Amino acid sequence: MRILLELMFFLFLFGYVNALCPMAMKMLAARGPNNSSLSDAYANAHPPDKRAATIPFDPATQYVSTTGDYEFVPPGEGDLRGPCPGLNAMANHGYIPHNGVATIQQFITGTYQVFGMGFDLALFLSLYGTLMDGSAITGSFSIGGTPPLGVGSIIPQNGLTGSHNNYEGDASPTRGDLYQYGDNYRVQLSQFQQLYDLDPTRSNYTLPLLTDFRRTRFSQSIANNRYFCNVPFGVVAGPATYLFTFHFMANHSAEYPQGLLDGEMLKSFFSITGPDENLTYIEGNERIPKNWYKIGYEYGIVDFEVDAVSMNLANPQFLSLGCNTGTVNTFTAINVTDLTSGVYSAQTLLEGNNLACFILQLVVMVLPTPVGVLAGFISQLLDTVNPILKQFTCPQLLEINESVLEQFPGWLGPGA
């Protein structure tokens, strides 16, 4: 009976899932934005005692256990691991189920316990993962490939490994581009080595340094991956992978409350062992370092927006949505004016809070149509995003013309 029901759901959803989501956008628009600025939003999210100069440090709440129930256990037969090092580490340490399939609630609890991720950001990311790559029926998704039927869902789901261009994207720090390497979930040692070598002292990998690395990786993908794409969700996922590497992998202390990230922490979180002259990658063995302290405040959507906007404003190429056209060095940006039916232009995107608006709006745009069991999750996601958009003055973007991406082989997949 359950099989039949799920199958019916599947068939029901199948015809709708690929469509864009004007209905969700109208729900969003109806709730309306208003006029305060991004800095006001940041100030609201962070009362003075929580802002940069006075980031708190409390060893008791920031210490992350790696013993007892949270002892490292490498993945075994059938355990799923994927492109996201933080989630792999959480599964290896028992903060989410060891098999690598977790529910929205488990992701929210786990990402807070291990990384101090704010509730709104965790909810947003886990709802999005469930909607795009998991099972909306069980409210869960796999951090790696497709789980065996019966785990998390009896309907095959993509998992994060199968989420190319909707969750996982090109030009990651350490993971290879899917169509360049044939997989998107393993560390490419050459990429890790580049990152590792950016600080010869291996003691202080900063946010500006990771931003430089993102610039390098972006150019490398254009130059080496003939199917490279920078797609709508990439405007979120792109900065996230670099920002999270700093905020979520750094060790926090009274001396460095904003975090200090060294080479040993990078190795641990990226599953690299061995001496500098012989670094070795063991797939899926990401570890939380021993005696390590997470960030001292809940890093939420507004924190992410502030970081992502400043990273993108300093590097407007990250905002060029588009792809290579089948050979390397042919990156072709789609026209923002056309994509947004004139609501934004390349110029206005950089003004006011427009970029902060655009980042969140794009995510909403690519959601599936809110039918059946999806509707509840989509409405929860909008409830998460909307109070934030409300604090900005956002132009009303009611739809994007995602089909303009269909001219690119890297969007549909080579051979499609």
Ligand SMILES: *[C@@H]1O[C@H](CO)[C@@H](O)[C@H](O)[C@H]1NC(C)=O
């Ligand atoms: C603007 O947002 C603030 C904070 O969410 C809210 O208090 C205020 O009522 C809103 N103003 C309008 C005109 O919607």
Ligand SMILES: *[C@@H]1O[C@H](CO)[C@@H](O)[C@H](O)[C@H]1NC(C)=O
């Ligand atoms: C928002 O800003 C616009 C333009 O600056 C102004 O005309 C409008 O009255 C403002 N709305 C609110 C609710 O403050």
Ligand SMILES: *[C@@H]1O[C@H](CO)[C@@H](O)[C@H](O)[C@H]1NC(C)=O
């Ligand atoms: C890390 O590098 C930054 C930027 O160069 C510098 O401001 C900071 O003092 C350094 N921190 C340590 C602990 O070396």
Ligand SMILES: *[C@@H]1O[C@H](CO)[C@@H](O)[C@H](O)[C@H]1NC(C)=O
């Ligand atoms: C490098 O490390 C690998 C795996 O740990 C080991 O098998 C190999 O012998 C090492 N090579 C050298 C030259 O040390």
Ligand SMILES: *[C@@H]1O[C@H](CO)[C@@H](O)[C@H](O)[C@H]1NC(C)=O
């Ligand atoms: C984190 O910082 C604390 C305080 O400086 C230090 O005792 C601890 O060893 C550090 N952890 C790591 C993994 O370096």
Ligand SMILES: *[C@@H]1O[C@H](CO)[C@@H](O)[C@H](O)[C@H]1NC(C)=O
């Ligand atoms: C984008 O399209 C608009 C309207 O179609 C046009 O005015 C503008 O010049 C185009 N921008 C670029 C960079 O091609």
